[in-house]
Amino acid sequence: MSGSGEVIGAALILIGAVFSLISAIGNVRLPDVYTRSHAASKSSTLGVLCALLGTLLYFLISDGYFSIRLILGIFFVFLTAPVAAHMICRSAYRHHVPLAEGTVQDELKDYYMENENMELDSEDQIDVTEIESKPLATD
Amino acid sequence: MIFDTLMIIALCLLVLAIMANLYRVVKGPSSADRVQALDSVGINIIASIAVFSVFLHTHAFFDLILLIGILSFIGTTAFAKFLERGVVIERKR
Numbered sequence: 001m002s003g004s005g006e007v008i009g010a011a012l013i014l015i016g017a018v019f020s021l022i023s024a025i026g027n028v029r030l031p032d033v034y035t036r037s038h039a040a041s042k043s044s045t046l047g048v049l050c051a052l053l054g055t056l057l058y059f060l061i062s063d064g065y066f067s068i069r070l071i072l073g074i075f076f077v078f079l080t081a082p083v084a085a086h087m088i089c090r091s092a093y094r095h096h097v098p099l100a101e102g103t104v105q106d107e108l109k110d111y112y113m114e115n116e117n118m119e120l121d122s123e124d125q126i127d128v129t130e131i132e133s134k135p136l137a138t139d
Numbered sequence: 140m141i142f143d144t145l146m147i148i149a150l151c152l153l154v155l156a157i158m159a160n161l162y163r164v165v166k167g168p169s170s171a172d173r174v175q176a177l178d179s180v181g182i183n184i185i186a187s188i189a190v191f192s193v194f195l196h197t198h199a200f201f202d203l204i205l206l207i208g209i210l211s212f213i214g215t216t217a218f219a220k221f222l223e224r225g226v227v228i229e230r231k232r
Contacts, residue, residue: 010145013190017152020183024159027179033171036163040179044156051149051186052204055193069201070189073208077185080212084178087216091223092171 005061012054019047032100033092041085048077146194153187174218181211 026039056070099106160183163176185204192200217227 006142009193010142013149013193014145014152016186017149017156017190020156020186021152021159023179024156024183027163027176028159033169033175036172037175040160040175044179044182048182048186048189051189055189058193059198065198067198067201069205073185073201073204076205076208076212077182080208081178081182084212084215084219085175087219087223088171088175088178091219092169094223095169095171097169097171 005058008061009054009058012050012057016047016050016052016054019043019050023047031102033097034089035100037085037089037092041082045077045081048081049074052077143194146190149190150187150194153183153190157183157187170222174215174222178211178215181207181214185211 020043023039023042023044026043027036030036030039052070052074056067056074059065059067059070093108093112157180160176160180164173164180167173167176185207188200188203188207192198221227
């Protein structure tokens with residue numbers, strides 16, 4: 001009865017730990033920010049999902065205890081880890097962090113050259129008017 | 140027992156993963172590398188807490204999984220906004 005729960009839980013938890021280790025090795029060895037973010041976000045998300053699912057199934061089978069918090073944790077990590085990686089990559093690209101040596105093509109460059117100039121101009125104007133109008137309004 | 144041994148092996152693998160990510164935190168050339176590696180450390184800590192609660196056979200730590208997930212996401216988002224725009228909370232009008 002509790003043997004099958006232990007087998008399933010141990011298998012999923014070991015798979016998850018191995019995926020986390022592979023993600024960390026990729027995070028050390030890959031050449032630039034974007035490939036490292038690729039490795040770190042995807043496979044470590046899969047690893048933590050496997051570990052949490054193994055925990056859930058272990059407690060469900062061996063104790064009969066169904067934890068809604070683990071379901072919420074699985075859902076939340078699955079939802080937010082790729083979003084965080086996307087935001088970090090976008091901020092890195094906007095600050096011109098260089099790509100790897102062997103990069104052949106950079107298709108975002110033209111798009112960001114046009115749009116970033118437009119955004120920077122409009123933001124500067126907003127900031128200047130805001131700074132100039134604030135003391136007048138308070139006086 | 141063999142089950143406890145397997146849990147300790149999984150914890151050792153997760154500690155190795157955290158060490159490799161900390162190497163990237165120390166060495167990483169840009170600050171986006173460091174933020175990404177710290178986010179990955181947070182995710183590995185979530186997995187470690189899950190494995191540890193199985194190892195101790197208790198339900199008491201499941202709140203921590205959700206809490207560390209939320210805190211890690213909020214911290215990463217705030218730092219990404221700070222790196223991108225220079226401020227965390229913007230003052231639009």
